[in-house]
Amino acid sequence: MDSRRWLYLGSATTFAILQLFLVVVLSQETQKYNFGPFNDSMINRELYVIPMAWLNFGALQLSPDSVVDGTLRNKSGRVFINKPFKLWDDTRIASFNTSFLMNIYPVVNNTPGEGIAFIIGPSLSIPPLSYGQYLGLTNQLTDGNSSNQIVAVEFDTVKQDFDPDDNHVGLDINGVVSKVTVPLSKFGFKLAASNPRFYMVWVEYDGVKKEMEVYMAESQYHYHGPIVAEKPSKAVLSSHLDLKGLVNDMSYFGFSASTGNYFELNAIVRWNLSVEVLPNNNMSSARNDNYWWKTGVGVVVGAPLLALLITGVMPFLRRKIRESGSDPKLLSTLRRLPGTPSEFRFRELKIATNNFHDSNKLGQGGFGIVYRGTLPKEKLQMAVKKFSRDSIKGISDFLAELTIINRLRHKNLVRLLGWCHNKGTLLLVYEYMPNGSLDNHIFFEKGTTKTPLSWSLRYKILLDVAFALNYLHNEYDQKVVHRDLKASNIMLDSDFNARLGDFGLARTLDNEKTSYAEGVPAGTRGYIAPECLYTGKATCESDVYGFGAVLLEVVCGQRPWAKIGGHHFLVGWVWQLHGEGKILEAVDLRLGNDFVAEEAERILTLGLACSHPMAPVRPKMQTIIQIISGSVPVPQVPPFKPPFVWPAVDQGPTAATLECSPINTTFFAR
CATH class of the missing domain: 1.10.510.10 (Transferase(Phosphotransferase) domain 1)
Structure with missing residues (x-):
């Protein structure tokens, strides 16, 4: 684990503890949701998934990542949080903040198609047939209709006649002809790059000022979330937006995406959402007084708590940085691999396999030993391949296998779940196959x-x-x-x-x-x-x-x-x-x-x-x-x-x- 990661974990831990305290104090004022890694247990319970979207490899795959009906072309999908949020009433409009980590990757000849959109929609009903330029939002017949009651932030990878280029962000209202569009090349961003990149996006809406702002930063990705992804000071898109009347007062938050003649992998890897809870009119004054009282308590108590945490955490971080034996160049290579492989912690794989006990051994070959493992919390069974060679050749084999299989998508290939590198120990994590190998059933x-x-x-x-x-x-x-x-x-x-x-x-x-x-x-x-x-x-x-x-x-x-x-x-x-x-x-x-x-x-x-x-x-x-x-x-x-x-x-x-x-x-x- 390199120094940047320890610094990230330390600061994240400190911030998370303080945030937890503030959430307890101010919990009645906002609704918060944190998703990722995504798994099938979230379907219906927390998320409403509309095909061809699905949850796979720990991410929201908004368009298919394997062939459906013989093709990946002309497909679309949506995913919503399965409950509505009250966004406006007679007196005010709710503010909200969301952040998400997205990955777009063109899989054929580096030709992208079509894009992702963060969406506010009126219902969970299955949308009309939509693909290609319509991003899973509308279609040729419905595009632009005020009855759609849709507001979206699009991340478009194909140029249409009404688009500035094939790499832009736009604010869409009831259709895909954006109210505001901003080319991303001037910020150094390429959404669908041949060398896949992860982007952290922040969408912030101020219900008082009626302002929508979108921020972006290139990010790296590992099991705990993004690193080196601080929110920049300058927004890539800013626009006046009065949501009242544009969207239904009770609306849903989610994502949509589509493919056209060309296709790409459209994935959301992490997603956080915070929505202001609108007070009842007859209680607004009391709730407002209560809010400021709680905020005061949070600041008075939180500041000394933060200082205490920093004092205690920094010596621990310095010690961990000194003890870290991982190659930062190798880690950087691993975290920039195409697709969305998860980085697992060595400690959790050690627990999952009972310290790589012989009783969990599934097989052994020239490259290492494969162990059966179970993550108790997620109830996820896995096969953990521990490479036996710590030499340069071993690293080369490890990178070769990971680089190839993490981009492959086929129902008859063993699915890669993630990887781990810890002080020279290399591990790959695969989907567990209950019936073992064909060899064991023939001989x-x-x-x-x-x-x-x-x-x-x-x-x-x-x-x-x-x-x-x-x-x-x-x-x-x-x-x-x-x-x-x-x-x-x-x-x-x-x-x-x-x-x-x-x-x-x-x-x-x-x-x-x-x-x-x-x-x-x-x-x-x-x-x-x-x-x-x-x-x-x-x-x-x-x-x-x-x-x-x-x-x-x-x-x-x-x-x-x-x-x-x-x-x-x-x-x-x-x-x-x-x-x-x-x-x-x-x-x-x-x-x-x-x-x-x-x-x-x-x-x-x-x-x-x-x-x-x-x-x-x-x-x-x-x-x-x-x-x-x-x-x-x-x-x-x-x-x-x-x-x-x-x-x-x-x-x-x-x-x-x-x-x-x-x-x-x-x-x-x-």
């Missing part, structure tokens, strides 16, 4: 209570993994090669839906590149494509080879490196049975006759096609999905396993000079 000791997976579940799981791999190769904005596809990295949720996990070896491919080179082949024996051993390069084709090994082991119930039928590897034995016309003899004997012969033959033959020694011959992931689904036939597979030839094609004079490390020739034996 287990005899005499246990486990039963072999049914054929229908095996088939469904393989299709799930194919969808996940196709997303990495073809649907994400960068190609991602997983490099470690195997049964132990395929996790199963409570309904046995497959989630591909462990992205410790995964790498993105730069534009127009087709491979990732590290010099040493990464992965697990039996899953590594033969060309990787010569080139040290990982490709989409080498991932397909690993998927072929998974297909065969799931159907056969045998490890890829199993010595069977005189062969050193499972693939050689299955290929022999294929050539003899007896491929169904490879099906797991534990299934008996409880499998669909046509489907089993299809998967086994596809497994051989994916395991072809020559990378260019292997099918692509789009085709693989169609084959598993039964919509296209399996490609022709030769009756005998073809030899591995390197180079695969004539590469000219350089091919003859390629240096290859010694390899055990039995690796490729049939």
